[in-house]
Amino acid sequence: MKLKETILDPIFKSNPITVLVLGICSSLAVTVTMKGALVMALSVMAVCGISSLILSTLRNTIPGRVRIIVQLVVVAMMVILVDQILKSFEATYPIDKQLSVYISLIITNCIVMGRIEAFALGNKPIPSMLDGLANGAGYGLVLLVVAFFRELLGSGTLFGIQVMPAGYVTNNLVILPPFALILLGCIVWVQRSIQKDLQEK
Amino acid sequence: MNTNNNLYTVVYTTIIVVIVAAVLAFVSQSLKSRQDANEKAETISQMLTAGGFGTKAEFQAMGNAKVLETYGNEVAAAFTVDAAGAKVADLDIAAKEVFSRSQLKAQNYKVKAGEGYALPVFIFKNGITVVPVYGAGLWGPIWGYIAFEADGNTIHGAYFDHESETAGLGAKIKDDPAFQAQFVGEKAFFGESPIFAIVKGGAPKEDGKSLTDNKIDAITGATMTSQGLDAAINAWLGAYAAYFGTAKAVEE
Numbered sequence A: 001m002k003l004k005e006t007i008l009d010p011i012f013k014s015n016p017i018t019v020l021v022l023g024i025c026s027s028l029a030v031t032v033t034m035k036g037a038l039v040m041a042l043s044v045m046a047v048c049g050i051s052s053l054i055l056s057t058l059r060n061t062i063p064g065r066v067r068i069i070v071q072l073v074v075v076a077m078m079v080i081l082v083d084q085i086l087k088s089f090e091a092t093y094p095i096d097k098q099l100s101v102y103i104s105l106i107i108t109n110c111i112v113m114g115r116i117e118a119f120a121l122g123n124k125p126i127p128s129m130l131d132g133l134a135n136g137a138g139y140g141l142v143l144l145v146v147a148f149f150r151e152l153l154g155s156g157t158l159f160g161i162q163v164m165p166a167g168y169v170t171n172n173l174v175i176l177p178p179f180a181l182i183l184l185g186c187i188v189w190v191q192r193s194i195q196k197d198l199q200e201k
Numbered sequence B: 001m002n003t004n005n006n007l008y009t010v011v012y013t014t015i016i017v018v019i020v021a022a023v024l025a026f027v028s029q030s031l032k033s034r035q036d037a038n039e040k041a042e043t044i045s046q047m048l049t050a051g052g053f054g055t056k057a058e059f060q061a062m063g064n065a066k067v068l069e070t071y072g073n074e075v076a077a078a079f080t081v082d083a084a085g086a087k088v089a090d091l092d093i094a095a096k097e098v099f100s101r102s103q104l105k106a107q108n109y110k111v112k113a114g115e116g117y118a119l120p121v122f123i124f125k126n127g128i129t130v131v132p133v134y135g136a137g138l139w140g141p142i143w144g145y146i147a148f149e150a151d152g153n154t155i156h157g158a159y160f161d162h163e164s165e166t167a168g169l170g171a172k173i174k175d176d177p178a179f180q181a182q183f184v185g186e187k188a189f190f191g192e193s194p195i196f197a198i199v200k201g202g203a204p205k206e207d208g209k210s211l212t213d214n215k216i217d218a219i220t221g222a223t224m225t226s227q228g229l230d231a232a233i234n235a236w237l238g239a240y241a242a243y244f245g246t247a248k249a250v251e252e
Helices: A003-008 A024-029 A034-058 A064-088 A093-099 A101-108 A110-118 A125-155 A177-194 B006-050 B056-074 B101-113 B177-181 B223-251
Strands: B075-081 B087-090 B119-124 B129-136 B141-148 B155-162 B197-199 B215-217
Touching (some): A003 A125, A034 A064, A034 A093, A034 A101, A034 A110, A034 A125, B006 B141, B119 B223
16 A cells, blocks of 8 residues: 555545544544644544554564554553643643543544554555554544534534634533534535445445 | 463552552642642632632632631631630641641541541631531532621631532532522520521521521432532531630620
8 A cells, every 4th residue: 555545545545533433432522622632633643643553663573462452551651641741731631631531442443453453564664654644644634623613603613712702602402412413414424425335235 | 472471460450550559649749739729728718708708719810828827817816626615736837837638538437437537717807707517418518607697606618518419419519609698687596406507498588588597408319419419518617616615605
């Protein structure tokens, strides 16, 4: 596979959320605000990219029988590091509190282990890292699109700044997770109408 | 090289785990002071929110330094009290010394045992007294701060936080302003049992006003969290009963 495809495919053509349908749970939970979605997207990119890099470097030495456990240890380490770093800065501390368990739950995000198992263990370190980053970015892009509509309609703000006119009545349904699923469904619908090869006969 | 050999597998996993543990220990140690500073500002902003000095969002927006400054301007006295209500030691106001969550947790064991505790009391210049409560929710610890008026038993405000209660249900003790607003104007019946009650199915009401001064509504769908908070409030206010009793006796 060419490097360009490795980077561009996960963003749209084989997007982890809309095509592979991975990472749905967290995309419903952390998309109430743009800030939260952005921090989550960057965290997943960091975890995905660096774990892929480390495990791809180690790929020929990992004993086959404990392969998954070794992956788990490395991913868990990355998740804890990200959580610790977010907790250490004044700007990110409240966001870390708001995202609470979802940062730690990145470890259960199927995208991370899925890409390591499917790509990193069979490819060289640099393409693996790019694949991890690109999949994280594809995940983050969907997160941001969903969060854009949810924050705009649900709170009348974007990144915490008021954008809707003062008289706007906020829509509480949009704040709740079910609406995120409806939005996600619409995004999948749009993507499938553009990309004909995804349509079932 | 045969990577499926038993010895190789054991040695390999051991090395990986030791390296990961070392990295995590190092990072945790080097970031600890920054995290503690953030947690301290968070604790103080929760106390100030309970005391009605502003909303949580306002404190969040103003940043750590301003939160500590506000606390420094408003606080009049801070000390710890024992089971008899007597002062044990002063807390350093200039250094903005407060009780961290781990300190509250340590005291919680002693509160449960019913002796040997030294609990913090924060008195502000406008006569409001703020005390912490700590206990177990459904999934993890829950804690919070209750502010009393100068009379020592009317509640001025409350703020609660949790580690991992269910979002949308138990998490409402923190996220639902209406739940916290219920505490305002209620009373703690020190010396009675229960001191305070969070009632499942709703506190008795007439014209939307609570008939009983020390009872509020529990959260629908979060029975365990509500019961945990009820237990935490009763245990901790029970431990403070002697202090509030003596404070009142001095006034009279």
